[in-house]
Amino acid sequence: MNGVHDMGGMQDMGPVREEKNEPVFHHPWEGRVFATYIATGAWRKWNIDAARYMRELIPPADYLRMSYYEKWYAGLVELLVGRGLVARAEVESGKPAPGSSKATPPLTAEQVPTARHRGASTSRDVAVAARFKTGQAVRARVINPVGHTRLPRYARGKLGAIHLDHGVFVFPDTNALFQGEKPQHVYSVRFAARELWGDAAKPQDAVYIDLWEDYLEPA
Amino acid sequence: MESTRRDFLAAAAGAAGAAAAGDLNAHADDSGHTHEHEHQAVPSDMALRVKSLESLLVEKGLVDRAALDALVDTYENKVGPRNGAQVVARAWADPAYKQRLLTDADKALGELGFGGQQGEHMVVVENTPTVHNMIVCTLCSCYPWPVLGLPPVWYKSAPYRSRSVIDPRGVLREFGLELADNVEVRVWDSTAELRYLVLPERPAGTEGLSEAELAPLVTRDSLIGVANVQPRRQGGAA
Numbered sequence: 001m002n003g004v005h006d007m008g009g010m011q012d013m014g015p016v017r018e019e020k021n022e023p024v025f026h027h028p029w030e031g032r033v034f035a036t037y038i039a040t041g042a043w044r045k046w047n048i049d050a051a052r053y054m055r056e057l058i059p060p061a062d063y064l065r066m067s068y069y070e071k072w073y074a075g076l077v078e079l080l081v082g083r084g085l086v087a088r089a090e091v092e093s094g095k096p097a098p099g100s101s102k103a104t105p106p107l108t109a110e111q112v113p114t115a116r117h118r119g120a121s122t123s124r125d126v127a128v129a130a131r132f133k134t135g136q137a138v139r140a141r142v143i144n145p146v147g148h149t150r151l152p153r154y155a156r157g158k159l160g161a162i163h164l165d166h167g168v169f170v171f172p173d174t175n176a177l178f179q180g181e182k183p184q185h186v187y188s189v190r191f192a193a194r195e196l197w198g199d200a201a202k203p204q205d206a207v208y209i210d211l212w213e214d215y216l217e218p219a
Numbered sequence: 220m221e222s223t224r225r226d227f228l229a230a231a232a233g234a235a236g237a238a239a240a241g242d243l244n245a246h247a248d249d250s251g252h253t254h255e256h257e258h259q260a261v262p263s264d265m266a267l268r269v270k271s272l273e274s275l276l277v278e279k280g281l282v283d284r285a286a287l288d289a290l291v292d293t294y295e296n297k298v299g300p301r302n303g304a305q306v307v308a309r310a311w312a313d314p315a316y317k318q319r320l321l322t323d324a325d326k327a328l329g330e331l332g333f334g335g336q337q338g339e340h341m342v343v344v345e346n347t348p349t350v351h352n353m354i355v356c357t358l359c360s361c362y363p364w365p366v367l368g369l370p371p372v373w374y375k376s377a378p379y380r381s382r383s384v385i386d387p388r389g390v391l392r393e394f395g396l397e398l399a400d401n402v403e404v405r406v407w408d409s410t411a412e413l414r415y416l417v418l419p420e421r422p423a424g425t426e427g428l429s430e431a432e433l434a435p436l437v438t439r440d441s442l443i444g445v446a447n448v449q450p451r452r453q454g455g456a457a
Contacts (some may be wrong), residue, residue, distance in 0.1 A: 026453070073272075205405075
């Protein structure tokens, strides 16, 4: 979806402001949103692509206005409701619906370190042939999917070269919609800054973008 | 998933009602203070809404409060840029380690116990006198949690996400880093499940320092690539 989240190359967003001695969370509720997202993720009712997609669906004006963890809260509610863990009426009332069953067991404090160290790799150990080789010229395809995609707009149609092959990973465009993992190679692709932005860029500068094979075509 | 923008609008309308109710109960908002950060347009009822959701999920058996406490504590106190600084200090002190770090980052980071969530697949990129690397996630907020912790607000902000790819030199200038014309800037946009860490240049005059003395020189910003490492730490924790 050509949403406002796809920000690469936009201008006039203002200066980058660094906060000195910034806390990890600015308010206690931010930490609770973060932790709740991680803890409920342990039920494996969704995947990281679906979680990103839910945040991308926040209407653009709200997306720009909301703080980071407000967006996480909004996305989390959509995941919990959309995947059937809670009903929207329950979120609004803050109370379980009468007669609703209790889930067990949730992620425990003792499991937190193990779960963190294990992570949730989206790499897949399956034999999938690589279509492209290191050094090969490629073009990012011109596509405008209305769902989730990780091909940024600023790269579409641009000429690049395969820097390296990262191996086989789950494909976000289908995974976000629970339509299958469609594992395929992901490549680091080097795009010259001038190819992306024109002659004002320095000739030696470049942007490296990690792109799934379905986003690329031979050039 | 059935969610649509219409659902969000409906939810937002519900939130507006909740916000009005929240005003009547402002004393119950534990966020505690006014919002001095202009990027933080937080409605006063967020603390209440989050508390309400947490209670619901606890009652339904979907989360354990102690696990939430442990997660907050982990990212507030246990995981952060000190980890990345330790990696860099080791790489500066041990050329063989540096080689492993640049060729198989997952394995080399694993030697120091770093890996896992949001750092399952790592790439380390090296700054040299002629190459400067910087990391961004233009589409969301991807960041190498095991070695840097959670990202600062500016990293997740629209200005950084939008401009770092089109005007990296301008962004670096705002951070106080002016690059020479002959330097090659490589911007790494974290669009997939690879997470990046910059190996900054070891500053001159640190030849006699041990690994333990080097690590405190390495700042978070130098590990993202928006700063270089200074010979002596110049105040501040950034």
